[in-house]
Amino acid sequence: MSDPIEVVDNRPRNSEVVPVKESSVNAAWKNFECSTERKKSLQARYVYGFIFLLTNLLAWLIRDYGHKIFPKLYYLKACGVDGLECSRTNGVLRVSLGCCIFFFLMFLTTLKTRKLYEARNAWHSRWWTIKFVLMFISLTIPFFCPSFFIQYYGEVARIGAGIFLLLQLVSVIQFITWWNNYWMPDSKLKQTSILGLFMSTIFYIASTCGLVLMYLLYARRLSCTLNLFFITWTVILFIVMMLISLHSKVNRGLLSSGIMASYIIFLCWSAIRSEPSNSKCSPASEMAGKGDWTTVLGFLFAICAIVMATFSTGIDSQSFQFQRNEVEWEDDIPYKYEFFHAVFSLGAMYFAMLFISWQLDHSTKKWSIDVGWASTWVKIVNEWFAATIYLWKLISPVVRQPKVMNHEETVQHVDSV
Known part of the structure; x- marks a missing residue:
């Protein structure tokens, strides 16, 4: 009699199937949560940008029309007689200080946030009612501070604005490098890019036309020696950047130097x-004090430019990373929150300097922004500094290459011995 056949049930039991289903469901739910939190995080930066824009407009209103508001607020002893200490230059500094405090608090509370599921990510992306209350308190506190403290803050704001300009400059140069790498082909592959060459031509033509127009508009007479010096030195920098970028050892092409020249x-x-309106070499002197619609549009455009510069620098934390090859995970935050808020805090100092033209002891005219000799020299130094950093970025690989080769030869010689 044959042995009975033993039937083996190889079907997976429920205890074996459920974990697989649960893990897939959990993974899908986690991906959905990460996607939702990422969208909220990306949307939050626009809200912060809108808050920053409103703060700029508030600073302008207090600067130009604060003298009509604060004399009625008798309980604000810090505003002095007729409220002059809370309007004009000091008024701008007080609003700037409040904005700086708010974003500095956001910097502290979001420091080292790295994952979307962290509580600090929710604080950055949500809880807007609490943050608007915090913003209101931050803007109110400076109006109770004594004037000497506001003056001290003004000195600090000058330094902070300079740091902001430096960060913005690095961000711009990194963007130019990325733009050049995107549109221009790799020289090792011996490819050609018609679009890249076309854009290079456009930038160089625009740069040349800009220089010619500046000579015609701002250096019409030989007596305009300062403007002649500014424009001529810019021409020299323009030519030097073009020649170095085309040098055989550098060979960076024309696009990056064309964008930088522009x-x-x-x-x-x-x-x-x-330059101030009393400058005889500027056609703007003819429009001084008229306050027509072009002046208003120029003023509003300048405010939007401040907000855009702060926003674009704040989200560009990758340009300031020391480790370029960091692995990005799905639950990582889309940008560095602490860097974003730190830039906005410095941006608050920057817009204060523009509204008061970098001068703490003088009031600016209505509908004017960033006008005066101090503003002129800040921009000129910024231009020279930008050209210097870009030129160093071009020649630094060539300068460092012999040192690297000598080091490798030394190592090979030691190994052979």
Whole structure:
């Protein structure tokens, strides 16, 4: 009699199937949560940008019309007689200080946030009612501070604004490098890019036209020696950048130098436009004090430019990372929150300097922004500094290459011995 056949049940039991289903469901739910939190985080930066814009408008209102508001607020002893200590220059500094306090608190409370599921991520992306109350308190406190403290803050704000300009400059140069790498082909592959060459031509033509126009508008007479010096030195920088970028050892192409040339020419133009209205070499002197619609539009455009510069620098934390090859996970935050808020805190100092033209002891005219000799020289120095950093970025690989080769030869010689 044959042995009975034993039937083996190889079907997975429920205890074996459920964990697999649960893990897949949990993974899908986690991906959904990460996607939702990421969207909220990306949307939050626009809300912060809108808050920053409103703060700029508030600073302008208090600067130009605060003298009509604060005399009625008798309980604000810090505002002095007729409320002069809370309007004009000091008023701008007080609003700037409040904005700086708010974003500095956000910097402290979001420091080292790295994952979307952290509580500090929720604080950054949500809880807007509490943050608007915090913003209101931050803007109110400076109006109870004594004037000497506000003056001390003004000195600190000058330094903070300089740091902001430096960060913005690094961000711009990194963007130019990325733009060049994106549109221009790899020289080792011996490819050609018609679009890249076309854009290079456009930038160089625009730069040349800009220089010619500046000579015609701002250096019409030989007596305009300062403007002639500014424009001529910009021409020299323009030529030097072009020649170095085309040098056989550098070989960076024309696109990056063309974009950078346009940028420094824009800075030179902006610096000359910032000269005071009593400057005889500026056609803006003819429009001084009229306050027509072009002045208003220019003022509003300048405010939008401040907000955009702060916003674009704040979200560009990758340009300031020391480790370029960091692995990004799905639950990582899309940008560094602490860097974002730190830049906005410095941006608050920067817009204060523009509204008061970098001068703590003088009041600016209505509908004017970043006008005066101090503003002119800040922009000119910024232009020269930008060109210097860019030129060093071009030649630094060539300068460092012999040192690297000598080091490798020394190592090989030691190994052979």
